[in-house]
Amino acid sequence: MKVETSGLVPFTPTRRDLLAAGLGGFGLVVTSGCDIQSGQMSEFEKMTDSRRIIERKFPVKLYSQKEFDSDSRSNPDDPLPWTQGQLSMMEEFLELVPSHMIVPREGSKKLRYINADLGDSHSDHIIGGECCAQKTPNGYAMDVITFNSKSFVPGAKDRSKKTFVHEHAHRITPWNKIDDDIFNKEEEIWMDALGDIFHEPSREKINEVLQKHAPRAKTNAARSEDHFSFAYGLKNVEEFIAVMAQNYPSGRSFFIRMYSPYFGKAGSEQLLEFTTDIIFRGKKYH
Numbered sequence: 001m002k003v004e005t006s007g008l009v010p011f012t013p014t015r016r017d018l019l020a021a022g023l024g025g026f027g028l029v030v031t032s033g034c035d036i037q038s039g040q041m042s043e044f045e046k047m048t049d050s051r052r053i054i055e056r057k058f059p060v061k062l063y064s065q066k067e068f069d070s071d072s073r074s075n076p077d078d079p080l081p082w083t084q085g086q087l088s089m090m091e092e093f094l095e096l097v098p099s100h101m102i103v104p105r106e107g108s109k110k111l112r113y114i115n116a117d118l119g120d121s122h123s124d125h126i127i128g129g130e131c132c133a134q135k136t137p138n139g140y141a142m143d144v145i146t147f148n149s150k151s152f153v154p155g156a157k158d159r160s161k162k163t164f165v166h167e168h169a170h171r172i173t174p175w176n177k178i179d180d181d182i183f184n185k186e187e188e189i190w191m192d193a194l195g196d197i198f199h200e201p202s203r204e205k206i207n208e209v210l211q212k213h214a215p216r217a218k219t220n221a222a223r224s225e226d227h228f229s230f231a232y233g234l235k236n237v238e239e240f241i242a243v244m245a246q247n248y249p250s251g252r253s254f255f256i257r258m259y260s261p262y263f264g265k266a267g268s269e270q271l272l273e274f275t276t277d278i279i280f281r282g283k284k285y286h
């Protein structure tokens with residue numbers, strides 16, 4: 001299984017074997033609407049309703065960890081259902097990202113989201129989320145993004161947005177084709193795409209270029225979460241792509257400010273253009 005973790009996670013990410021959970025045959029949403037007696041919707045009913053609206057509007061399906069593990073949905077006693085605040089945020093972020101980032105993998109109808117407790121923190125940095133994919137025994141591609149219920153919250157909206165974009169960036173390639181084998185080839189595909197910018201046709205050299213900046217970035221990492229994420233992104237090409245993606249919706253000046261101290265003005269402009277054209281396929285936020 002390949003697991004990708006958020007840029008907020010330091011260098012030894014927690015790995016969760018989500019594949020231990022069964023697939024298929026999930027029950028339907030049971031309830032919606034309001035209490036006939038009072039005319040008031042309970043919090044649970046509101047949540048269920050909002051979740052269903054999102055699932056109709058976008059090719060995604062939302063689960064709590066408990067639901068995902070047990071193949072049942074909509075249990076009011078579930079300790080970790082999605083909150084209204086999380087769902088509002090989710091809808092906003094789903095509108096924000098370009099549609100190719102949420103296209104379900106070949107062989108699956110929906111991209112799955114899980115709201116789960118991924119722990120408080122790791123080396124003082126909160127774990128944002130995880131993205132993983134693997135072929136299931138019946139041949140379908142499993143496609144799951146897990147959000148940390150502790151950090152994917154409206155009170156930390158900017159961080160939540162960055163986690164959201166980061167994890168989705170792990171699902172894409174420079175081309176439309178997303179197939180079962182993509183997770184074996186992802187790194188080399190991105191290396192080829194980045195080669196021109198770094199003037200390094202050799203794949204191995206690109207990692208060397210990134211790692212050259214690592215000591216300085218590590219020193220700066222304590223300055224803010226964004227600096228920490230930047231340092232994390234130098235770990236390898238896949239994380240570099242995901243961190244550029246998470247920084248991109250914050251706008252041009254933020255992006256250039258983050259990247260130019262390392263890659264120069266011209267280099268950071270090139271990286272921005274690459275992010276616009278190749279990662280976001282032309283979608284602009286600035």
Ligand SMILES: [Zn+2]
Binds near residue numbers: 004007242
């Ligand atoms: Zn990542």
